[in-house]
Amino acid sequence: MELNPDPFTGPVIYGLGITCGDALAGEIRVNDIAFGKLATGATSLESIPIHGDLDTGENVAQLRIGTSEANLRSPATLMPGEPPATASAKLQLEGDEVSISGDEMRITTHVFARDLWDVREQAGAVMLPAVLSVNFQPRAGSPVALWANARAASPAVVAEAVYAETAAIAALLRDRNFEAYVGRTSLRRQHKARCYPQGQDAAGLREEELDDLIRLASAPDFNVRIAAQVGSTLRAQAKSRLFDWVDAQGEPIVTIQADGQSFAVQHQFSLLEGSLQLVR
Known part of the structure; x- marks a missing residue:
């Protein structure tokens, strides 16, 4: 080096x-x-x-x-x-x-x-x-990083809870409850604003995220899917301080379809102050 x-x-x-x-x-x-x-x-x-x-x-x-x-x-x-x-x-x-x-x-x-x-x-x-x-x-x-001060946990202990949180967030997207969704993603927006102060502040990032979701939802083929837990894998990263569920290719299990395209949406969680928080 x-x-x-x-x-x-x-x-x-x-x-x-x-x-x-x-x-x-x-x-x-x-x-x-x-x-x-x-x-x-x-x-x-x-x-x-x-x-x-x-x-x-x-x-x-x-x-x-x-x-x-x-x-x-x-x-x-x-x-x-x-x-x-x-x-x-x-x-x-x-x-x-x-x-x-x-x-x-x-x-x-x-x-x-x-x-x-x-x-x-x-x-x-x-x-x-x-x-x-x-x-x-x-x-x-x-x-x-938000996950840097998180408590490490055994994947077996948090697996069910992480999937349940991911499914709940996917349901917000599927039901087009975007105000609630951007409420759940607020921590990672605030962190991004702190890391890149020359860019948009947290409020600006929130409006941008909300606008993107509304634009996607306007597509006639808009749909949100989450892969079944069976066949998916809980991924533990950052020395078991960061968790998400991924498919066999290592891609996030929540996908959005719009305008003839399908793309994965990342939701990663850490144990902060005794509860799972969406941090990345």
Whole structure:
């Protein structure tokens, strides 16, 4: 891992930059939380927002790479065939310093750390999957994720309650009770507003979320589905401080259909002050 000095004096907004060669697939995780997968093929992503998921103490960002999405969680094995020269990857921790002068906003980006992997630099047999990793401690004053101060719990203990909460939220969407729904999602909007103060405040984010739901509900094919508990899996992340139910592909079990498209809606819960709260 390469480290660079911190040149900033003011608050910093953390993000990730990722490059994955066209022979590789990838999986992004931050503090043991899934941030998405990259299908096989050349990929370059900048400013992946992680500022809302900072833990207390040391934080860890990882990029797991393999020859396909299917084998990213398999034990490391020999890369088949002749490794292509394009098999390379980069994970870097970025920081944005935002300064505002009058009506002008200036963003300065700096790379704090990076980890590189290149098939041409591997000695001997090439084993995959491999993991690129960046460890860092956020600057003092950085926001802490809502789940960071949650109580860890056994998945078996909270499984039924998490599914029940998810089903209740899905029912609000299905019944078009959007005012009640945005009431349930208020914690995560407030947290987003704290993490990104240059963006919309919590009230603005609420109106935006409500408008989006009303627009979707205007579609003649609007529908909300939740997968059955049987066949789904309770996913425990962030050292068993963050929970949600996912399908066999690891996608959220609540889906909205509108305008001929279907997409998953994420609802993740933590134990805060003795009860499950929707935090992410």
